[in-house]
Amino acid sequence: FSLKDLLGLTIMIPLLTTLALFSPNLLGDPENFTPANPLVTPPHIKPEWYFLFAYAILRSIPNKLGGVLALAASVLILFL
Template identity: 90%
Template sequence: TLVEWAWGGFSVDNPTVTRFFALHFLLAFAIAGLTTIHLTFLHESGSNNPQGIVSNCDKIPFHPYFSVKDILGFMLMLLPLTTLALFSPNLLGDPENFTPANPLVTPPHIKPEWYFLFAYAILRSIPNKLGGV
């Protein structure tokens, strides 16, 4: 079936998650490529309004100079960002984010509220294999 071909079956395990991640990762690049092709053809042929009136005066002439200029600008902006990320990644970071982890203390953002404690106690009393926690 289609599910077995695309995902490797109906179970959600490591190959399924890997395929899911790969397809979603590649989808962004596919959309970016289709957008580039769309803009290129839009520059070459222009677009008409829904009434069908030809708007030759509004067409933008396409020349490779524009694409080269845009790609060069993108690369020149990407170069400092890549250099910063690769050579000094912590330069723009917040030093407050680097608190050492203490496995003996529960972080405040995941401490349960006091009125849920009875539910946690009940769930902890159920063995894990029977659906407890």
């Protein structure tokens, strides 16, 4: 298996290096290429995918303390 692993490594490392050096923005978010305007807040601000559950919980409860408690309770449920 070591020979197959070395073969895969010698193929993948140059491919990934070529991708990173010659086209670093190929897989990036198109929103990163729009110029920033500090005077205007964008209308479509949304968190990254790994914070969407917390964002949904905090938006669903209008009270700030209630939202924080609901978020803490949802995380606490995962540990039970």
